[in-house]
Amino acid sequence: MRDGAAIEPVSMDRPGAPGVAAGGDGAPGIALAIPDRRMGEPRSVAYYAGKRFLRQRLAMVGLVITLFLIILGFGAPLLAPTGYAEADLMSANQFPTREHLLGTDTIGHDFLSRVMYGTRTSLMVGFAAVAVACLVGLPLGLAAGLYGGWVDFAVMRLVEVMTAFPGLLFAIFLMTVVGAGVGNIILVIGITSWVTLCRLMRAQLLLLREQEYVVAARGIGASEWTIATRHLLPNAIAPLIVSVSLAIPIAIFAEAGLSYLGIGINEPTPSLGKMVADSAPYIRVYWHLGLFPTLAIALIMLGFTFVGDGLRDALDPRQI
Amino acid sequence: MSQTSRDPGPTRDVNTDRHQVDRRTLIRGAAATGAGMASLAIFGGVGAFPSPASVRTKAFAQAGAALPADAAPAEQQLWRQASDPTFAKVLDFYEAVYERPAVADLSSEPLVRLDKNFQIIPAAATEWSGSEDGKTWTYQLDPDLMWSDGNPVTAADWVRTFQYSADPAHAWDFTWFWSPVIVNYAAAVAGEVPVAEIGVRQGANVNELIFETVDPAPYLPSMLLYSAPLSAAALDSTGPLYNTNPETAVSSGPFILEEWARDQYLRYRRNEAYSGTLDIPMQHVTVKFAAPTTNFTLYEADEIDFMENPAPAELQIIQGDPELSEQLYQGVGDFRVDYLFFDVTKAPFDNLLVRQAFSHAIDRDAIKQQILGPLGNPAFSFLAPGFPASNMDALAGVQAFDPDLAKRLLAEAGYPDGEGFPDQELWLRAPTPVESAVGGAIGAMLTQHLNINVEIGPRDQKTFTDALNAKPTEIPLGFVSYGMDYLDPSNMLGVWLSGGRHSWTNESFDSGVQEATIFLGDEAERIAMFQAAERILVEDVPAVFIHYRTPVQLVKPYVAGDALVADDNGIAAIHWPGFSTGSTVPSGLYITQEAPADRS
Numbered sequence: 072m073r074d075g076a077a078i079e080p081v082s083m084d085r086p087g088a089p090g091v092a093a094g095g096d097g098a099p100g101i102a103l104a105i106p107d108r109r110m111g112e113p114r115s116v117a118y119y120a121g122k123r124f125l126r127q128r129l130a131m132v133g134l135v136i137t138l139f140l141i142i143l144g145f146g147a148p149l150l151a152p153t154g155y156a157e158a159d160l161m162s163a164n165q166f167p168t169r170e171h172l173l174g175t176d177t178i179g180h181d182f183l184s185r186v187m188y189g190t191r192t193s194l195m196v197g198f199a200a201v202a203v204a205c206l207v208g209l210p211l212g213l214a215a216g217l218y219g220g221w222v223d224f225a226v227m228r229l230v231e232v233m234t235a236f237p238g239l240l241f242a243i244f245l246m247t248v249v250g251a252g253v254g255n256i257i258l259v260i261g262i263t264s265w266v267t268l269c270r271l272m273r274a275q276l277l278l279l280r281e282q283e284y285v286v287a288a289r290g291i292g293a294s295e296w297t298i299a300t301r302h303l304l305p306n307a308i309a310p311l312i313v314s315v316s317l318a319i320p321i322a323i324f325a326e327a328g329l330s331y332l333g334i335g336i337n338e339p340t341p342s343l344g345k346m347v348a349d350s351a352p353y354i355r356v357y358w359h360l361g362l363f364p365t366l367a368i369a370l371i372m373l374g375f376t377f378v379g380d381g382l383r384d385a386l387d388p389r390q391i
Numbered sequence: 392m393s394q395t396s397r398d399p400g401p402t403r404d405v406n407t408d409r410h411q412v413d414r415r416t417l418i419r420g421a422a423a424t425g426a427g428m429a430s431l432a433i434f435g436g437v438g439a440f441p442s443p444a445s446v447r448t449k450a451f452a453q454a455g456a457a458l459p460a461d462a463a464p465a466e467q468q469l470w471r472q473a474s475d476p477t478f479a480k481v482l483d484f485y486e487a488v489y490e491r492p493a494v495a496d497l498s499s500e501p502l503v504r505l506d507k508n509f510q511i512i513p514a515a516a517t518e519w520s521g522s523e524d525g526k527t528w529t530y531q532l533d534p535d536l537m538w539s540d541g542n543p544v545t546a547a548d549w550v551r552t553f554q555y556s557a558d559p560a561h562a563w564d565f566t567w568f569w570s571p572v573i574v575n576y577a578a579a580v581a582g583e584v585p586v587a588e589i590g591v592r593q594g595a596n597v598n599e600l601i602f603e604t605v606d607p608a609p610y611l612p613s614m615l616l617y618s619a620p621l622s623a624a625a626l627d628s629t630g631p632l633y634n635t636n637p638e639t640a641v642s643s644g645p646f647i648l649e650e651w652a653r654d655q656y657l658r659y660r661r662n663e664a665y666s667g668t669l670d671i672p673m674q675h676v677t678v679k680f681a682a683p684t685t686n687f688t689l690y691e692a693d694e695i696d697f698m699e700n701p702a703p704a705e706l707q708i709i710q711g712d713p714e715l716s717e718q719l720y721q722g723v724g725d726f727r728v729d730y731l732f733f734d735v736t737k738a739p740f741d742n743l744l745v746r747q748a749f750s751h752a753i754d755r756d757a758i759k760q761q762i763l764g765p766l767g768n769p770a771f772s773f774l775a776p777g778f779p780a781s782n783m784d785a786l787a788g789v790q791a792f793d794p795d796l797a798k799r800l801l802a803e804a805g806y807p808d809g810e811g812f813p814d815q816e817l818w819l820r821a822p823t824p825v826e827s828a829v830g831g832a833i834g835a836m837l838t839q840h841l842n843i844n845v846e847i848g849p850r851d852q853k854t855f856t857d858a859l860n861a862k863p864t865e866i867p868l869g870f871v872s873y874g875m876d877y878l879d880p881s882n883m884l885g886v887w888l889s890g891g892r893h894s895w896t897n898e899s900f901d902s903g904v905q906e907a908t909i910f911l912g913d914e915a916e917r918i919a920m921f922q923a924a925e926r927i928l929v930e931d932v933p934a935v936f937i938h939y940r941t942p943v944q945l946v947k948p949y950v951a952g953d954a955l956v957a958d959d960n961g962i963a964a965i966h967w968p969g970f971s972t973g974s975t976v977p978s979g980l981y982i983t984q985e986a987p988a989d990r991s
Contacts, residue, residue, distance in 0.1 A: 156844075158835035160754070163761045177703075177762065178831045251848065337816075338831050338847035339838075352684055352702035352824040 120309075123385040130381020136374030140367075144191035153181045155188035156339040164357055174359040177349070180339075186363050189341035193371055196257055197323035201315055203261025204322075208268030209311075215269070216276025217299055226269065233266045242325060246334040256335050260322045271314050275307035309386040316379035320372045327368050343368045458672055461951065463982045468674045469990055470970060470980065471695045476654045476680040477821070477852065482635050485556055485621055488565040489856075494678050496971050497646040497659055498634050499619030500544070500667045502530055502600075503612055506975045507958045507966055509878055511612050514668060514972065515544060515620070515643070516600075525607030525911050530615075532598040539642045539664045542624050546593040546600040548643075551623040554579075554586040555631065565617070568876065572614065574603040606909040613877035616973050619644070644972045645671045654680050669972070672952075672981035676970070677991070683823065687945075693987060696947045697965065702824045703762060706943065717948065720955070721765060722964030724942040725874030726775040726883070729767070729826070731817075731833060731935040734867045736894045739812060744804035746932035750790035751797035752840040753833055755937060762828045767938035772929050773883060775939035780880040780921035789929045790936065794840040801841050809842030816848040818869040820855035829937065830870050864894045872940070874967075880921035881908035887928055895933030900924050949986035954979030 124130055143150065152171075163179040165171055173182040215226035245259040279285060280303060288298050327344030329335035336342040343364040350361035458465065472494070480490040484499075502516040516530040536544040556563050557579040570577035574590030590603030604611060625633040625641040633639045640648040645667065646659035657678040661671075681689060686698040687705045701709060709715040731749065733740035740746055755769030771790050774781040798808070806812040815837075819830045827849070834845035845868075850858070858865035873892075876882050884904045889896040903924035910917045929936070944964055946955060954976045957963040968974050982990075 156835065156838055158832070158839070160757045160761050160832050160835065177828045178835055179761070180835075333849055337849070339834060340846070349824075349827065353704040356704040356707050 120385040124381050127381045127384060129377045130385070133374045133377020133379075133381060136370055137378055140190055140371055140374060141194060143187055144194045147184070147187040147191050151181075151184035151187045153184045155180070155184055155341050157181070157184075158339075164353075166357070167359055173363050174357070176346075176360060177353065177357075182359065182363060185341045185346065186343070186367050189343040189346055189364060190367050190371065192253065192336060192340060192342050193323045193326060193368070196253065196260065196326040197319040197371075197375075199257040200260035200264065200322040200326070201318045203257060204265040204268055204318060205315065206265075207261065208265030209272050211265070212269035212272025213276065213299070213304075216273040216280065217295065217303070223273070226273070230266050230269060233263075236263075238263050239325070239328065242329060243332065243334060246329055251334060251337045253336055253340060256326055256329060259329075260325045264318060264322060264325070267318065268311065268314060271310060272307060275310060276303055279303050279306050313379060313383040313386060316375065316382050320375035320379070323371055323375070324368070343371075459951070459981060461983045462672060463949075463984050463986050465672075465674055467986060467988065467990065468672050468982050469677060470673045470675070470697075470977075470982075471677045471679065471990065472697045472970065473681045473683075473686045473689055473695050474657070474678045475683050479654070479657070479678075479680055481632075482648070482651065482657070483632060484565075484617075484619060485552065485561075485563060485631060488563075489852075490564075492657065492678055493968060493971055494659075494676060495634075495657070496619050496644070496973065497676060497977070498640065498642040498644045498648060498662075499621070500536060500643045500645075500665075500972055501617070501619040502532075502549075502615045503618070504973050504975060505616065505966070505968070507954060507979065508960070509966070511616070512668075512975070515618075516615075519612060521609070521611075525609055525909070526604050528602040528604065528608070528611050529594055530600040530602070532600060533667070534598045535666050536643060537664050537666060538622050538624070539640075539647055539662050540622070540624065541664070542622065543597075544620070544643050545597040547597065548620040548623045549600050549618065550591055550593055551626055552621040553589060553591040555621065555626065557586045557589050561631075568614070568617065572604055572606075572608055572611070574605055607911055608909070609911060610877065610879040610881055610908070613879055613882075616877055616968075619972060643667075645669050645977060646676055649675070656680060667972075669975065669978040671977045673977065690945055690947075693947075693990070696950050696982075696990075697970075698945050699942055700766070700823070700825075701943060701945065703764065703766070703828070706764060706766070709945065714948075715945070718945050720944040720946055720964040722942055722944065722962055722966055723775075723777055724940055725967045726778040726878075727872050727874030727940040728770050728773055728775055729829065729870065729872040729937045729940065730770070730773070731937060732866075732869050732871065732893055733933060734864050734894050735933050736863060737867065739804070739806070740867065742804050743932065744800045745806070746935075747790075748797045748800035748804065748841060749837065750932050750935040751793045751800065753836050753935060753937065754792045756792065758829055758832055758938065762825065762832060763938055765941060765943055766825060767940045770936040770939045772936055773887070773925055773934070774880060774921075778875070778880070778883065779878060780918045780925065782922045782925055785922075786926060786929045789926075790932065797840055812841075812843050814844040814846065815868050816846045818855060818858070818866045819847065819849045820859075820869075820871055821852040822849050826870070833870065833937070859892065870937075874940075880904075880918070880925075884921060884924060884928070887933070893933055895931070897927055897931060900927040900931075903927065947986070949983045950980055951983050952980040 147155075157180070159179040161179065162171070162175050163177055165175040167174045171181050171183065173186060176182055176185060211226050211229070215223040242259050242263045245262065246255065249255045249259065285298060285302055288302055293301075326335055326342065327347070330342040330344035331348040333345070333348065336345060338345075346364035347361060347368070350357070350364070354361045458468070462468070474492040474494065478490055479492045481487045482491055482495040484491060484496055500515040502514055502519075503511045504514045506512050515533055515536055517533050519528060519530040521528050532544065532546060534543070538544055553569070553573070555561060556569070557566065557576050559580055559582040566576070566580045570580055575584050575588045576590065578584040579586045579589050592601050592603075593599065594601045602611060608614075620643065621631065622633070622641045622643070625639070629639045633641060634648055635651065637648050637650060642648075642662045642665070645662055645665045647662040649660040650656070650658040657680070659676040661674050679689065679695060683700070684702070686695070687701050689695045690698045709719055731753070733746055733749075735741055735746070755771070759767065759769050768776075770783070772781070772783045772786040774783070776783055801807070801809065801812070817830055817834055819826060822830060827847075830847050834847050837843045837845045855866075855869070855871075859869065859871070873883065873886055881904065885908075886892045887895065887900065888904060889901050903920060907917050907920035907924065910920060928934075942964075946965065954965055955963060958966070965976055965980075966974065970976050970980070
């Protein structure tokens with residue numbers, strides 16, 4: 072009896088394909104060592120996933136964009152020409168010049184600095200909100216999938232309640248209650264977006280816990296903790312990575328949407344969504360006020376979506 | 392980039408066109424109207440008012456009088472304007488003053504109205520007089536005025552209307568206006584006396600209406616701009632919302648409700664039974680509900696005939712367009728002033744030095760130059776130039792921009808270079824693009840000159856207003872505006888009385904305003920009393936005054952009439968309160984033959 076596929080690699084079902092990190096039924100497992108027939112040495116699934124990821128042009132474009140934006144955003148305190156709150160009213164409403172590469176806004180902020188700090192805000196909200204969603208959704212999904220019974224029942228009813236609320240409206244309601252601010256918007260987006268991760272985690276565990284290697288592990292007396300940490304979570308992690316990578320741009324877009332509606336982040340903290348909203352009355356004259364934050368949002372969305380798609384393809388067990 | 396030169400901004404280098412007024416004209420002109428108005432209110436009301444008979448004529452259509460030679464046919468006499476749906480929850484003044492479109496008041500004829508020179512003139516009242524002590528006011532009603540249902544308009548309608556407005560079960564949002572003025576009104580609102588005991592009653596006959604005031608009230612004729620009555624018969628038969636349904640609508644005004652598609656449009660047709668003093672060429676009025684930010688688009692698309700307050704960037708487009716710039720008008724509006732206010736009962740704003748530091752840290756000239764342009768002028772006092780008792784020039788130095796002095800004052804207050812000063816949130820009330828920009832600029836200047844972190848916190852209308860009116864107030868630092876309800880200093884300054892809109896209290900100010908308000912003597916002396924009170928207000932800095940508004944309007948070239956001809960002070964604009972029975976504007980506008988035939 073084998074304790075899952077972690078004990079020894081299994082042979083490939085398809086000629087020429089790398090080994091499947093799984094038990095006898097071919098369930099995936101990232102941590103597994105897989106023999107490389109050409110080299111004659113085992114390679115991990117992560118190695119092959121990485122290799123496939125690097126071969127995808129769009130994913131690489133997305134990665135470059137994402138890394139560029141991360142450097143631009145989080146490096147803003149070092150790279151931006153001015154602080155985000157610094158304004159010179161007498162320099163307001165300038166089109167792009169050498170002095171102000173993206174121009175200035177209606178009260179004289181350097182617009183490049185605002186876009187950089189706005190990008191930082193978006194990324195911060197995106198990462199943090201998804202972290203909150205993970206903190207809420209994954210343990211709930213884990214508990215539901217692992218224990219089943221009344222735990223599963225309770226979690227799923229909670230999921231249904233959350234699903235019954237339209238996401239944006241619920242977020243607007245919560246923002247109205249807790250008020251504007253970066254911390255609050257992270258909390259609200261996180262609270263309203265954990266459901267997908269929870270359901271995915273549960274679904275994965277429901278699938279995996281019936282696998283033969285899990286049954287086998289249980290049969291040899293492995294504890295639930297061991298089963299969960301050594302067999303279930305490693306095998307469930309790949310789709311979760313994909314889901315998380317795709318949840319980040321959704322969270323960023325949610326922040327932009329809420330800020331566009333005026334209930335997200337207050338001035339002077341820059342938010343790309345709010346910058347787009349504020350540009351609306353000026354767009355016919357000061358095109359740069361709408362264009363640059365819109366481009367930044369589009370690039371963020373594009374970058375993360377390409378990376379997410381790339382990860383999905385790279386970690387897809389059917390590609391292995 | 393092809394555009395590398397510095398853009399002048401939407402509001403800089405504004406050319407004065409034929410409809411615009413420069414500041415000097417504005418001050419001179421409005422001062423004259425203000426003084427004239429004030430003297431009329433004070434002296435004209437107490438003595439016998441000139442007989443209005445000479446100004447009464449019958450409406451065009453009813454009398455069969457010809458439209459002007461260049462007017463479009465009667466069926467094309469349609470007035471179209473936009474309105475914010477946020478303020479169109481009801482159509483009835485006596486249900487929610489602040490949530491109804493003002494144009495809905497066209498269904499009722501007030502006792503008086505304003506002419507284009509801001510003079511109070513007869514409307515439903517043909518004449519009025521005050522008692523020697525200024526506490527009893529008798530209005531003679533037009534005996535010919537009829538409701539559209541065939542009932543005569545009588546004193547009973549006003550008596551019922553005022554009683555309904557004071558009913559505590561009704562909880563009207565405008566009771567504050569009448570509470571300090573009409574006998575027993577405040578007590579009735581509080582449920583302490585029956586509404587039948589308020590000081591509004593019928594006189595010797597059904598066409599005589601009497602108001603009894605708590606104190607001498609020389610300004611009462613001005614206040615009665617807000618006196619459009621409800622129909623007592625309709626109140627009894629249908630209830631207070633009779634004017635929200637075309638089938639039950641009853642009107643004493645020149646128009647009556649035809650259709651109300653909520654959040655879409657509101658349409659009035661001519662009230663054929665109207666026999667009031669307005670000669671109105673328009674046959675229909677259509678209000679299209681749309682967010683204010685879309686008004687310019689609607690105007691350009693020929694969907695509306697008139698709009699106010701274009702955004703700064705839109706103003707730049709207008710000024711750069713030869714045709715649109717010819718359609719630009721500028722007036723004084725309701726003498727509105729925008730100001731920063733503090734909760735002076737709590738730290739750090741309980742410290743006068745802090746408030747003074749704030750007042751010296753804001754560069755109004757820069758705000759004017761870069762944001763407002765023709766939309767406003769720097770303010771250093773509460774009463775705008777032209778408003779009765781305005782004293783801006785004498786008060787200009789009290790809160791003048793002086794960043795070095797501001798820093799010194801803040802240091803004296805215990806916050807050198809802003810150290811230890813708590814972060815602040817500046818509340819804005821449902822801000823327009825201009826208000827957002829001004830609020831942002833104020834925050835940036837406080838950061839720049841005083842090293843204080845200021846977050847800009849926009850709130851919706853209700854949240855802000857509730858927090859503002861809460862006792863104690865819930866707004867430590869806010870930005871808001873105030874405009875007149877009637878042209879008397881007691882109205883504007885009254886908002887600062889203890890227990891009023893703000894938390895600031897000052898006994899000297901209170902007594903000064905109250906004494907001046909009821910003062911029946913020499914006009915110049917009364918004005919001086921108000922000016923002394925305003926000086927206290929400005930020097931104690933419960934507020935930092937930022938700018939006086941000078942509203943900009945766009946009117947289609949096919950709209951003509953006396954309302955667009957310069958008034959006695961050289962100001963050509965559709966004057967406040969606009970297309971309403973509180974104004975002669977409706978009788979001063981018509982559609983010419985140049986208008987497109989398919990307007991709707």
